[in-house]
Amino acid sequence: MSGKHIQLLIITLLLMLLQVTILNRFQLFGWATPYLFIYGLIKIPTGMPRWATLTAAFSAGFLLDLFSNTPGLNAGTLTLVAMLRPVAVKLFFPKDIIGSYTPSPQIVGRWQYWRYTASIVVLHHSLLVFAELFTFAYPLFISRRIVFSIIATLFFFILFELLNKGKVKR
Numbered sequence: 001m002s003g004k005h006i007q008l009l010i011i012t013l014l015l016m017l018l019q020v021t022i023l024n025r026f027q028l029f030g031w032a033t034p035y036l037f038i039y040g041l042i043k044i045p046t047g048m049p050r051w052a053t054l055t056a057a058f059s060a061g062f063l064l065d066l067f068s069n070t071p072g073l074n075a076g077t078l079t080l081v082a083m084l085r086p087v088a089v090k091l092f093f094p095k096d097i098i099g100s101y102t103p104s105p106q107i108v109g110r111w112q113y114w115r116y117t118a119s120i121v122v123l124h125h126s127l128l129v130f131a132e133l134f135t136f137a138y139p140l141f142i143s144r145r146i147v148f149s150i151i152a153t154l155f156f157f158i159l160f161e162l163l164n165k166g167k168v169k170r
Contacts, residue, residue, distance in 0.1 A: 012040030020067040032148035047100020057082030077127045092116040125149050
């Protein structure tokens with residue numbers, strides 16, 4: 001395991017701790033809950049084997065479920081999003097970049113990176129909210145919750161990228 005993998009693991013664990021201790025109990029304006037722990041999934045290097053990505057996503061989701069008392073909710077959604085992540089990588093990243101790289105605006109391009117990130121966040125939040133509520137009976141409530149959570153999460157991800165702007169490595 002390389003140094004950047006260990007750094008990503010530590011960041012993800014810290015974000016998971018923040019999620020479990022503060023963010024799960026905190027809602028912005030009564031609608032939005034930022035889910036910052038998926039930043040680790042977004043930043044997994046593209047050359048990482050698929051089985052390792054799925055195992056990491058399931059393990060992170062299982063840990064969140066364990067400490068959030070939500071059996072299977074996060075493990076299922078994170079594993080499904082990790083399974084669909086290669087589709088987003090192929091869709092939004094340039095094909096001329098060869099090898100393994102950690103997705104960032106400086107490497108793949110600003111707009112490609114943010115489209116990729118937004119697609120992962122939209123997919124995750126939609127799956128999570130529908131799995132959590134397990135109903136389609138309140139479409140306005142569900143839509144607001146998903147949209148405001150996406151906006152809150154992307155706001156924090158933009159802050160992360162601004163703070164991490166000069167520290168990009170392939």
